[in-house]
Amino acid sequence: xxxxxxxxxxxxxxxxxxxxxxxxxxxxxxxxxxxxxxxxxxxxxxxxxxxxxxxxxxxxxxxxxxxxxxxxxxxxxxxxxxxxxxxxxxxxxxxxxxxxxxxxxxxxxxxxxxxxxxxxxxxxxxxxxxxxxxxxxxxxxxxxxxxxxxxxxxxxxxxxxxxxxxxxxxxxxxxxxxxxxxxxxxxxxxxxxxxxxxxxxxxxxxxxxxxxxxxxxxxxxxxxxxxxxxxxxxxxxxxxxxxxxxxxxxxxxxxxxxxxxxxxxxxxxxxxxxxxxxxxxxxxxxxxxxxxxxxxxxxxx
Amino acid sequence: xxxxxxxxxxxxxxxxxxxxxxxxxxxxxxxxxxxxxxxxxxxxxxxxxxxxxxxxxxxxxxxxxxxxxxxxxxxxxxxxxxxxxxxxxxxxxxxxxxxxxxxxxxxxxxxxxxxxxxxxxxxxxxxxxxxxxxxxxxxxxxxxxxxxxxxxxxxxxxxxxxxxxxxxxxxxxxxxxxxxxxxxxxxxxxxxxxxxxxxxxxxxxxxxxxxxxxxxxxxxxxxxxxxxxxxxxxxxxxxxxxxxxxxxxxxxxxxxxxxxxxxxxxxxxxxxxxxxxxxxxxxxxxxxxxxxxxxxxxxxx
Numbered sequence: 312x313x314x315x316x317x318x319x320x321x322x323x324x325x326x327x328x329x330x331x332x333x334x335x336x337x338x339x340x341x342x343x344x345x346x347x348x349x350x351x352x353x354x355x356x357x358x359x360x361x362x363x364x365x366x367x368x369x370x371x372x373x374x375x376x377x378x379x380x381x382x383x384x385x386x387x388x389x390x391x392x393x394x395x396x397x398x399x400x401x402x403x404x405x406x407x408x409x410x411x412x413x414x415x416x417x418x419x420x421x422x423x424x425x426x427x428x429x430x431x432x433x434x435x436x437x438x439x440x441x442x443x444x445x446x447x448x449x450x451x452x453x454x455x456x457x458x459x460x461x462x463x464x465x466x467x468x469x470x471x472x473x474x475x476x477x478x479x480x481x482x483x484x485x486x487x488x489x490x491x492x493x494x495x496x497x498x499x500x501x502x503x504x505x506x507x508x509x510x511x512x513x514x515x516x517x518x519x520x521x522x523x524x525x526x527x528x529x530x531x532x533x534x535x536x537x538x539x540x541x542x543x544x545x546x547x548x549x550x551x552x553x554x555x556x557x558x559x560x561x562x563x564x565x566x567x568x569x570x571x572x573x574x575x576x577x578x579x580x581x582x583x584x585x586x587x588x589x590x591x592x593x594x595x596x597x598x599x600x601x602x603x604x605x606x607x608x609x610x611x612x
Numbered sequence: 613x614x615x616x617x618x619x620x621x622x623x624x625x626x627x628x629x630x631x632x633x634x635x636x637x638x639x640x641x642x643x644x645x646x647x648x649x650x651x652x653x654x655x656x657x658x659x660x661x662x663x664x665x666x667x668x669x670x671x672x673x674x675x676x677x678x679x680x681x682x683x684x685x686x687x688x689x690x691x692x693x694x695x696x697x698x699x700x701x702x703x704x705x706x707x708x709x710x711x712x713x714x715x716x717x718x719x720x721x722x723x724x725x726x727x728x729x730x731x732x733x734x735x736x737x738x739x740x741x742x743x744x745x746x747x748x749x750x751x752x753x754x755x756x757x758x759x760x761x762x763x764x765x766x767x768x769x770x771x772x773x774x775x776x777x778x779x780x781x782x783x784x785x786x787x788x789x790x791x792x793x794x795x796x797x798x799x800x801x802x803x804x805x806x807x808x809x810x811x812x813x814x815x816x817x818x819x820x821x822x823x824x825x826x827x828x829x830x831x832x833x834x835x836x837x838x839x840x841x842x843x844x845x846x847x848x849x850x851x852x853x854x855x856x857x858x859x860x861x862x863x864x865x866x867x868x869x870x871x872x873x874x875x876x877x878x879x880x881x882x883x884x885x886x887x888x889x890x891x892x893x894x895x896x897x898x899x900x901x902x903x904x905x906x907x908x909x910x911x912x913x
Binding site: 436 | 622623671674677678695696697698700701702703704705707708709711712714715716718719720723724726727728730731734735737738741742
């Protein structure tokens with residue numbers, strides 16, 4: 312008997328709760344849509360989509376523990392209910408399930424794409440954790456961070472989906488590029504919604520990133536305005552956790568129009584992604600990809 | 613640019629230290645030796661061996677954190693020097709590297725064997741963490757635990773090595789069985805050395821498992837003796853952490869001859885593993901496998 316065969320109700324329940332707690336399922340959608348231009352086995356694409364969502368959820372389990380988050384998608388996080396030990400091991404278990412699902416695609420390149428994406432995600436988080444704060448903050452560092460955190464998995468999902476179809480290499484690369492820009496735009500919109508969204512919808516206080524010392528694009532845009540430049544030192548102190556004027560600063564950022572500037576940037580990246588699709592066969596698949604690119608910048612939640 | 617390409621000195625140093633801190637490298641040896649009966653690509657077998665050691669080390673990083681261990685192989689553990697956050701992420705990163713190395717074997721079955729092994733390991737640890745203590749303790753539960761913890765990866769390493777060679781399916785299965793028994797014997801000997809080893813050599817106090825509430829085969833053998841049966845309630849209280857007579861109990865177990873009984877069990881499992889090699893081609897590969905089976909029970913460290 313193998314221990315992995317053991318019916319383990321607590322783990323099953325936890326994973327089921329995590330996977331059905333909601334979320335937009337964008338990453339599996341990216342994987343599936345990117346596979347639709349050329350012939351692909353429905354079964355393998357389904358395994359891939361499941362692998363993508365499982366990997367994403369596994370990283371969230373460890374992230375929430377690292378951030379000591381208590382809720383996610385309106386549900387209590389695993390770490391808020393279980394011990395740290397059980398949370399680490401559940402995340403590890405989900406990485407293993409994700410690898411197994413990726414292997415079910417029967418494609419070594421897909422497994423490799425997955426492994427590389429996870430390396431990128433972990434590397435980016437370690438970098439954020441271990442490196443000193445850079446001041447003034449740079450757009451380049453922000454873009455690197457959201458690539459690691461978000462766009463790398465969107466790009467991987469698109470590349471893997473395309474790889475499972477009979478797409479020629481240049482089209483696989485174009486679909487990866489589309490996924491990359493989609494992920495960048497998606498994350499920027501997330502960062503904008505952190506300032507402009509309703510607390511009830513977002514499930515966290517407005518400006519929660521800044522309150523946690525994380526500089527996102529709306530803040531970078533704000534710092535580039537005249538009033539933002541004057542408030543720079545205050546922002547720096549908030550990030551350092553040495554000044555509790557976050558409430559007023561968040562209100563200033565929202566009223567400065569910086570969120571709209573950041574949203575323009577997201578829209579521009581989304582368009583760049585759509586341009587990457589030039590040369591791919593026209594048809595329903597392409598239309599759906601373009602609609603997805605438009606959705607991520609139009610969404611309000 | 614991908615963030616995974618970033619030269620990240622701190623992570624590199626940590627991984628290098630972890631991987632060069634010593635250890636017997638038995639698991640990669642198992643993978644390599646199991647591949648030697650039939651033609652196998654040297655390069656792929658090397659990737660496999662590296663993947664096995666990387667996976668093992670990644671699990672140790674998270675284990676040491678869960679156990680709050682401060683030293684491993686005479687070196688301070690990562691969790692004793694870094695934050696819990698950085699330790700979790702470094703372990704995750706190493707899982708990803710391990711998956712990438714496994715994919716470099718170009719074999720989907722090998723990736724699948726790896727993923728299943730990691731699932732078994734995590735599942736076993738979660739089981740240990742979340743389930744209530746069974747009393748009286750059973751050999752069956754002990755064997756299940758050491759299979760998950762240790763033998764599953766030995767079995768996987770042997771199966772994967774054989775899979776990379778042109779071995780016929782029945783020989784792959786026999787090599788997996790050999791690896792399974794090798795791992796079981798290896799872990800029992802580890803558990804025996806925990807009672808009989810020198811503290812200086814083992815790097816931890818004698819009887820440390822029992823002191824941590826973990827029942828191993830020497831304790832089970834002791835409980836089956838007349839004096840052990842009389843001491844059963846005391847042992848139960850030690851395991852529950854409610855009685856600090858561990859020092860005397862450990863001395864009783866050592867002097868009872870229970871360790872020798874456990875060692876006989878390990879020797880018998882090692883022989884069972886060697887019998888699984890019947891029918892495999894005779895020659896140097898087979899001799900080395902047999903020697904390895906004999907080594908794991910003869911070793912004193």
